[in-house]
Amino acid sequence: GEDVEQSLFLSVREGDSSVINCTYTDSSSTYLYWYKQEPGAGLQLLTYIFSNMDMKQDQRLTVLLNKKDKHLSLRIADTQTGDSAIYFCAETRRGGKLIFGQGTELSVKP
């Protein structure tokens, strides 16, 4: 299909790991992105991965990319209450368009 797909909600306990999954559509996407949206604000880039990489680690964040299945995931280690937000994956399409998924609302319970 044409959509970038994400599950809508995820709830974890503080200190646990969070894994947010995404299925994208365009196998020619050069970069794939994770953005974070805090309440009442616009989106901010969290991290990105180049399409020839399988994994990228950045402090508590780990991005895994499975190009065969067009599957992208974001793992947040030691999740904190401050990580509560909506997380969007995004892919680039021909012409430079950036297309977002529906967003996953992460709720972190103390």
Next chain:
Amino acid sequence: NAGVTQTPKFQVLKTGQSMTLQCAQDMNHEYMSWYRQDPGMGLRLIHYSVGAGITDQGEVPNGYNVSRSTTEDFPLRLLSAAPSQTSVYFCASSRRLAENTGELFFGEGSRLTVL
């Protein structure tokens, strides 16, 4: 630098009215775009521009017009507002095309209600 500035932040319209959402960026970005955010739908691309004088349609362009007469400004026009256009609108810009790792910088959003 102010970044990406959107005005107004809130607007209520009646069906059939017209209005323009303003977007300005002071980062000399080539790429600018408009998204709408609706619950359960994520962000959907309305229109985008890769430079002054160039615009193109996104995923949901119907009912919206744009123009890009300068690098800094990218207004979004609703010619005849409909209740289905009730949404939060975000303007975003990038130093380069997104496919070249150009990070998108977002405005704070404009909440539009059409009665």
